[in-house]
Amino acid sequence: MASRLHLLACAAGLLAFMNAAFAADPIKIGVTIAQSPPGSVSQGTQVKDGVEVAAKIINDGGGVLGRKIELVYEDTQGIPEKARAAVEKLITRDQVVAIVGEHQSSAALAGIEVAHRYKVPYMNTNGWSDAIREKGYAEVFSPANYNSRVAIAVADTMKALGAKNVVAFCENTDYGVGLAKLIGVQMGERGKGISFKYETLDRAAKDYLPAILPLKANPPDVIIEIMLPPGAYILLNQLNEQGVAPTKKTLIYDASGIADYPDFWQNVGDAAKDMLVFGLYHPRMPLPELGKKVADAYVERTKSAPNRLLFQAADSVFLVAEAVKAAQSTKSDAMIKALEDVKWTGTRGQVTFSKEKSGFKHHQWLDIPYVTFQVTEVKQPVDDMKLVQQPDAALDAAQVERPK
Amino acid sequence: MLTLDLLINGLIIGVFYALMAIGLSLIFGILKVVNFAHGEFYMVGAYAYTLSALMLGVSPWLALPLAFVVGLVVGVVVERLLMRPLYSGYTSWGSIRDEYAVIVTFALSIFLINVVDKVVGPFAYRGPPLVDVSRIAIGPILISGHRLIAAVVAIAVIVVVALAIRYSYWGRQIQAVSQNRLGASLAGIDTAKASAIVFALAGGLAAVSGALLANIFNPTPDVGVFPAIKSYVIVVLGGMGSVPGSIVASLVLGVLESFGGVYISYQYRDTFGLLILILFLLFRPQGLFGEKAREV
Numbered sequence: 001m002a003s004r005l006h007l008l009a010c011a012a013g014l015l016a017f018m019n020a021a022f023a024a025d026p027i028k029i030g031v032t033i034a035q036s037p038p039g040s041v042s043q044g045t046q047v048k049d050g051v052e053v054a055a056k057i058i059n060d061g062g063g064v065l066g067r068k069i070e071l072v073y074e075d076t077q078g079i080p081e082k083a084r085a086a087v088e089k090l091i092t093r094d095q096v097v098a099i100v101g102e103h104q105s106s107a108a109l110a111g112i113e114v115a116h117r118y119k120v121p122y123m124n125t126n127g128w129s130d131a132i133r134e135k136g137y138a139e140v141f142s143p144a145n146y147n148s149r150v151a152i153a154v155a156d157t158m159k160a161l162g163a164k165n166v167v168a169f170c171e172n173t174d175y176g177v178g179l180a181k182l183i184g185v186q187m188g189e190r191g192k193g194i195s196f197k198y199e200t201l202d203r204a205a206k207d208y209l210p211a212i213l214p215l216k217a218n219p220p221d222v223i224i225e226i227m228l229p230p231g232a233y234i235l236l237n238q239l240n241e242q243g244v245a246p247t248k249k250t251l252i253y254d255a256s257g258i259a260d261y262p263d264f265w266q267n268v269g270d271a272a273k274d275m276l277v278f279g280l281y282h283p284r285m286p287l288p289e290l291g292k293k294v295a296d297a298y299v300e301r302t303k304s305a306p307n308r309l310l311f312q313a314a315d316s317v318f319l320v321a322e323a324v325k326a327a328q329s330t331k332s333d334a335m336i337k338a339l340e341d342v343k344w345t346g347t348r349g350q351v352t353f354s355k356e357k358s359g360f361k362h363h364q365w366l367d368i369p370y371v372t373f374q375v376t377e378v379k380q381p382v383d384d385m386k387l388v389q390q391p392d393a394a395l396d397a398a399q400v401e402r403p404k
Numbered sequence: 405m406l407t408l409d410l411l412i413n414g415l416i417i418g419v420f421y422a423l424m425a426i427g428l429s430l431i432f433g434i435l436k437v438v439n440f441a442h443g444e445f446y447m448v449g450a451y452a453y454t455l456s457a458l459m460l461g462v463s464p465w466l467a468l469p470l471a472f473v474v475g476l477v478v479g480v481v482v483e484r485l486l487m488r489p490l491y492s493g494y495t496s497w498g499s500i501r502d503e504y505a506v507i508v509t510f511a512l513s514i515f516l517i518n519v520v521d522k523v524v525g526p527f528a529y530r531g532p533p534l535v536d537v538s539r540i541a542i543g544p545i546l547i548s549g550h551r552l553i554a555a556v557v558a559i560a561v562i563v564v565v566a567l568a569i570r571y572s573y574w575g576r577q578i579q580a581v582s583q584n585r586l587g588a589s590l591a592g593i594d595t596a597k598a599s600a601i602v603f604a605l606a607g608g609l610a611a612v613s614g615a616l617l618a619n620i621f622n623p624t625p626d627v628g629v630f631p632a633i634k635s636y637v638i639v640v641l642g643g644m645g646s647v648p649g650s651i652v653a654s655l656v657l658g659v660l661e662s663f664g665g666v667y668i669s670y671q672y673r674d675t676f677g678l679l680i681l682i683l684f685l686l687f688r689p690q691g692l693f694g695e696k697a698r699e700v
Contacts, residue, residue, distance in 0.1 A: 036518075037626045041526035172671070200671050204630050206621035207417055210665030210673060213409045216546075230528035230622045237530075237620070241548035243539060263527040266458075267622050270538075 039078020050313025418658025449611025475611020643694025
């Protein structure tokens, strides 16, 4: 009887402790995403799902240091000025311990200035522009893909395909122009003999034909698309409409990874058939346990197939939680120190941040896995798209199908 | 061949610009105010066409007049609720009527964008094509089937509207109100009705323009912003209030952007129109077909 009473007392004590813990102030994490145009709302929605899945997993597991994670959202519309104001509001008014979620480079470049001023950790979820890293801010960490990595991948792919003449269409943003320039540099270094040029397109403009029509006389071997929707969709449709690409002569290479967006097929139809895609996620890529858990939770929640931004967003929240856990504190300097030393297996692999203090490697997870896959049918789900390059392997050009 | 390609593309885009700009020009002609929500009439038409076809299964050829009707209704409602105070009984507003028009139409623009963003969603929707022929070859020129048919429809609509304004009973009344509102009123013309007709027509034309381009420009809630800016440039170039001026200026701008985008720089393509606008404002402020003085 005494031992039963003892057990009951212990259980009651445990419950009281847990209640007290969860009654404690939550750990607030600021999330800046585009929830309305002209920003990429497709991306914003995927990031929102990702951070919510991660927060739920953490909270269901007891939270961090006995405190729940609370996400506080701000809509940036993908506009730098709004991103700057959003980060300012999240830090000063909402008292968040870190910022995550940003998925557009121009907005990230604006947001990091504020995070740097207040010395608050900033987890760059999907800003690819190298300029974000090159600032060298101690507060900024990038588990996101980076333009230099894409540029190297593109140059290697063009070489493997035997392309001689390559044209890129990029959007007029830090991300778009930055990546196009880097591809030019990498083509010079790794793709000797390949002629490369790029054309900048206005995201807000809709008629790209004057940029496309000159290609009809001398079509390139590959057209690289470096744009976000809806501009990317319009470009693909207009290339197809003019018979420029995809054709037997000219392949399309999507360097922005748009094939897994929920509105992709409604907007492109047969214009995307035979397109090669730079992919940060494919269902046949091996995933760590946490990745599988996040993927399952996402499928249960949305009834949709997982996508790359889901994992990137989830990792951003998990990393903030890991930093708080390792630092045993929500103080910025302690969290930053913890992140610099982190060695943690996330949803896509083991994450460590480079300790190089300058250039694109600053606080960057360098070994982000990527693949290349090809769209072989109209309205094809990503699961069925053909993998032509496995992670950590070269592109198998023999696997690439040519339009008939 | 590139020259021919560019010329045809420029003319086609110019036709769509014209469809959009005529309504704006008519509104200015009759009310002497700029409608900053004109781009949103275009957006409403694009969505009406796309969603009725995609979600209700309406044939694109029925969705097109449906979009016109939706634009027409929006135009009537806007005129009745927001624009009528400008000319019916609010005489003390005389000194601030321009400010009122700017603020109310600007607010309407933001309101409509946000309503569609929240109700329909922020994702792009591609409208269905009017014909299932993906490309049509005219000699060495390839044009998408939809683009060609849409341009033909746009030309037909422009011709009908131009003839109606010139020869119909209400068209002549609109011309009279446009030339001299007080004089027309003294001659027994119902100026309020003429204004309502113009607003409805402008809404309908912009909506048809949006509907015709829904397959090419994949509508999002802010899709009307860009064509609206072009329309403002065109209306000034053509001569504020002049329908023929708007048509000519639209075609000139379309062709200029097409050629300039290739032979000068694609990146500066949208500045060509603005550059010409500045030159016109400096040396011919009344535009191509505008009048130097309109008030009696």
